[in-house]
Amino acid sequence: MKRIIIITCMLTAYLVNGQAFSGKGDQKFQLGANFQSHATGLNVSYDYGLGENISIGVSSSYALGVSGDLQDGVKDPSGNTVVEKAGFDDRFDLKARFNANIGNVINIDENFDLYPGLNFSLKNFGGHLGARYFFTTGFGLYTEAQFPIAKYKDNLTPAQELNNQFSVNLGAVFNL
Numbered sequence: 152m153k154r155i156i157i158i159t160c161m162l163t164a165y166l167v168n169g170q171a172f173s174g175k176g177d178q179k180f181q182l183g184a185n186f187q188s189h190a191t192g193l194n195v196s197y198d199y200g201l202g203e204n205i206s207i208g209v210s211s212s213y214a215l216g217v218s219g220d221l222q223d224g225v226k227d228p229s230g231n232t233v234v235e236k237a238g239f240d241d242r243f244d245l246k247a248r249f250n251a252n253i254g255n256v257i258n259i260d261e262n263f264d265l266y267p268g269l270n271f272s273l274k275n276f277g278g279h280l281g282a283r284y285f286f287t288t289g290f291g292l293y294t295e296a297q298f299p300i301a302k303y304k305d306n307l308t309p310a311q312e313l314n315n316q317f318s319v320n321l322g323a324v325f326n327l
Contacts, residue, residue, distance in 0.1 A: 175203070179325070185318055197209055197210075209248065212318070244315075245272060262284055274311075276300050276303075278300055283324050289326045290326075293321070295320040
């Protein structure tokens, strides 16, 4: 019983040694899944700390699994295209992002970071709200909700709605 308690204490001390955001010069790499209406895909992002609570970065998403209509396109009986097939430009998005890292302001846990932010993408101007939790100094989990504030085009086709709608990312985060 003593051994189990000692091992548990040692593992607990090891796992709570992470730090969510350390300020200027802090670097984070996130790799995860992207979930949105009619598609699932990959999300990759990199953030660089400019100050105690500010970071900038870049994020990219690619929709891998799209619904059948968007994968093959749809034509009516007369041969007119009703739903366009989702091409590479519809599936891919690249964003420049700005984060306000407020984990140390709300002071829930030193391993937790909450970061609302804005992003300028190839598809829209939008916002995001994310949270990260670090289990060690180098590894943690993140989740992020992204939403468009202003779309660059009106009357979007269903294929153009990919990466231009509310989406959720979930994955791993690494301290660099």
